Amino acid sequence: MRVFLDAGVLFDSMHDGRIRTLLQRIKNAGNEVIVPASVLGEIMLVCISEERMDELLGIGNTCSELETSFAVSSEQFKVCNICLEKFDKRSFNITDKEHLAHVLAYCSFFDDDEDNYFLTTDLYLLDFRLPCSDPERSCGRFGHPNPIKIVDVEEIRSFL
Numbered sequence: 801m802r803v804f805l806d807a808g809v810l811f812d813s814m815h816d817g818r819i820r821t822l823l824q825r826i827k828n829a830g831n832e833v834i835v836p837a838s839v840l841g842e843i844m845l846v847c848i849s850e851e852r853m854d855e856l857l858g859i860g861n862t863c864s865e866l867e868t869s870f871a872v873s874s875e876q877f878k879v880c881n882i883c884l885e886k887f888d889k890r891s892f893n894i895t896d897k898e899h900l901a902h903v904l905a906y907c908s909f910f911d912d913d914e915d916n917y918f919l920t921t922d923l924y925l926l927d928f929r930l931p932c933s934d935p936e937r938s939c940g941r942f943g944h945p946n947p948i949k950i951v952d953v954e955e956i957r958s959f960l
Contacts, residue, residue, distance in 0.1 A: 801831040801915045803956065804871065804903045804948070807842045807895075808921035810835070814858045822953060825960050827866045835863060836871045836902035842895050871906035876941070880904040887931035896925055903948055904932065908941040916948040919956050926950055 803826050813819040827833050847856035881901035900918065907916045920926070932947050 801826075801829075801917065801959070802834055802907070803831055804834045804836060804899075804906075804916070804918045805839065805868075806899060806918065806920035806922065806925075807839045807846070809919050809953070810839070810843060810859045810862065811846075811855065812921060813862055814855050819953065820862070822957060822960075823862070823866055826956070829960055832869060833866045834869045834871050834903075834906065836899045836906070837873060838895055838898040838902050840870070842899075871902045873902070874905050874909075876905035876908050877901050880908070883931050887929075896922065896928075900925075900928070900930070900948075900950075904930070907947045917956060917959075918948050918950045920950060920952065923952070926952060 805823075809819065809823075813823055823833065843856065843859055847853060847859075881898060884897045884901055884904075903916070903918050918925075928950060930946070930948065932942055
């Protein structure tokens, strides 16, 4: 299982021991923990602009402890980003769609049966439909109709 982390989850892990323990359990169970590059950017912006440098250092330490991988931009990211924007015109925070585009692009390079989860604290994202799950809109890059599942802390906890 691959678990992609949203910024809110990492921020919450600084103040909530249950979240920190959950992230450690995910890693200890042999799952890959991944942070999209756009999430790193969001964390940097928040920490620098709000003078939360202790949290920035703490999140860096957490990522190191979790042996986190990072999903960086690729040509496929551009395709996924445009697709998400065309598919869902709701006015979400633009970074959320970028995070999902990074996750989708990263997942598009794997041809396996691994489950991919985007772990978020943003409740409105839990209702977000991906174009990949619509057979008429799918780009064909994914082997199954739900390349990622957007989940909250309680749902991911139930998988462990």
